[in-house]
Amino acid sequence: MRSDLIACCGGLFRAVGLAALALLLTVTAASAERRVALVLGNSQYQHAAPLANPVRDAQAMAERLKKLDFEVFSGFDLTKLQTQATIEQFAKQVRGADIALFFYAGHGLQVSGKNYLLPVDAALEDETSLDFEAVSVDFVLRQMSRETSISMVFLDACRDNPLAEVLAKTAGVNGASSGLAEIPVENGSAGTLVAFAASPNELAYDGSGEHSPFTSALLKHIGAPNVPITEAMNGVTSDVLKATTGKQHPWISVSLTTEVVLHKVDLNAPLIVGEASAPQAEGGSDARNTGAASASGQSDDQLALDVLRQKIPRLASDAPIFFDHPIDFGDPAIDGKSIAQLIKGKPLFSPVEGLDKSVWEDKRCDGCHEWDEARLCEQAKNFATNDASVLRLQHPLGTRFKVALAKWAQGGCK
Known part of the structure; x- marks a missing residue:
């Protein structure tokens, strides 16, 4: 059964080789923070109808995070074994990161308050299938919590899920549903943000565009210059409400002890701080220019400067x-x-x-x-x-x- 409800909580400077043109531009996209992200998206399910947006959502998010200086571990349309291998790679690198981030788009479900993400080969014929075919969200969160300072989780995973219906009806598993359960934010955590595409236990709209309403809004607001992540998520919530005429309300839980800005730009700094002068050779030296001399006696550096001046x-x-x-x-x-x-x-x-x-x-x-x-x-x-x-x-x-x-x-x- 297909429903319209489908996405829920769930001037680079080009060096010209001229010391005289060394660029000193005060723009900071990110500080010296170490940022590591895991991005997963599943659309082509083997035992359920394919989903339109999740892989596109995840691919776009992976690219956005790379531009925000994240080391990104990503996987699209992965089986359970492939998913575990990708999480393992992420787990090895995320330890000690300043910011750990997890984004998932695809089918998800909850059983008795526990959340699970579904790889493309999940069939869920009975309750035992959860352990062998699904991926526990808690398992991923444990990998993110090892000596990391700030953790952020974005789940666009409450799709209208026929596999959850199979598990609830055929296998008789009580409490199985497509909507995800609330993830508690532990007190004392250095910093945690958990964002669902819709409120706990609710579904969300698929939308008619290239991305789901939640991911579209997230792509728009995450990494906006000098905007704290909490303020960005307010923008996400507002955009999703507008896109769905108030029918879908993202749910966000925040426990951050510091302001998190993913894209820092110093707007008060001069655009050009200065340019280094061309190196001068010592007096008496035959080589008065560091560049190779041309047939006319000018160095390549000097020729390049003259060309620029003519323009x-x-x-x-x-x-x-x-x-x-x-x-x-x-x-x-x-x-x-x-x-x-x-x-x-x-x-x-x-x-x-x-x-x-x-x-x-x-x-x-x-x-x-x-x-x-x-x-x-x-x-x-x-x-x-x-x-x-x-x-x-x-x-x-x-x-x-x-x-x-x-x-x-x-x-x-x-």
């Missing part, structure tokens, strides 16, 4: 640049405005490569960077001294704004 755009006017005077940049988006005006406006581009637009589009430039005339002058001097830096990274107000800043600094930041 630096020119301003539309050669007039002196003053902090509070309108500037003819040659860019319609900012023409006729002064530096003083522009830094109090909104950015045109992301201040940090890859930063989601929702984080920066409504911010003021001087708010994000704490810019004032003196601090901006220091950045402008850097552009003037290391002119190639103008092209190395995008600026919130564009490349021509950086060119103007460099010219402003050359004139004494007046």
Whole structure:
């Protein structure tokens, strides 16, 4: 019997070999934390109708976690033996991790308050089958708890499960149901978060998209820049409620003793801190450049710098640049405005490569960077001294704004 209810609780910097172009960008996606994740998804069940979303859900989650600096152990459409082997690999590496994470999508059930995940070869002909064909959630949690600081569990596993019905009716197992049971969070734990796609003992909707409502929301919110995981889960809950018109309510239990932010970005740091100068050879040396000399006597490094400098755009006017005077940049988006005006406006581009637009589009430039005339002058001097830096990274107000800043600094930041 198929039901509509199916998912429940259950600017990389490219090095160019130039010391003069060494990039010092203050963006921290993750600290020195060691993060280890186990991600499992089962769709192609041998003794039940296939499920549409779980493998896609798990694959997308595995990719997202890799981008958040997790070492990911993943498996899709695994048998019981394959599942155990994958959990064993995870267990060996997760010990001592700062953050341990487990995500599962697929069939799950509970029997007398105990939760089980079902590999694709599970048949569940009788109660004994649970020990030999299913995987106890408690077993996975034990592997995560060994000397780890923070544990996070996400279960999109309360599918409308015909195998649970077989176990409950044919085998006469009391208390077998598709909905998962609440997982208690132990007091004294260093930090634990448990999230079900729906409330305990309830089912959830499959949805009509590429992912289940719960996983869609989780992919959207997990790892949002500078957002604590507890706040992210509030967003997940809100999105799932909206997507299901209030019929599905994720259940989340949290006992974290510290704020957990999976994607940390320093929005107050200058975009470019500085660039190292090219190494200078000692006086009297015939080799005054570290790069190989070209036929014209220039090093490869110097040639590369010259090529970059040729690409630096020119301003539309050669007039002196003053902090509070309108500037003819040659860019319609900012023409006729002064530096003083522009830094109090909104950015045109992301201040940090890859930063989601929702984080920066409504911010003021001087708010994000704490810019004032003196601090901006220091950045402008850097552009003037290391002119190639103008092209190395995008600026919130564009490349021509950086060119103007460099010219402003050359004139004494007046």
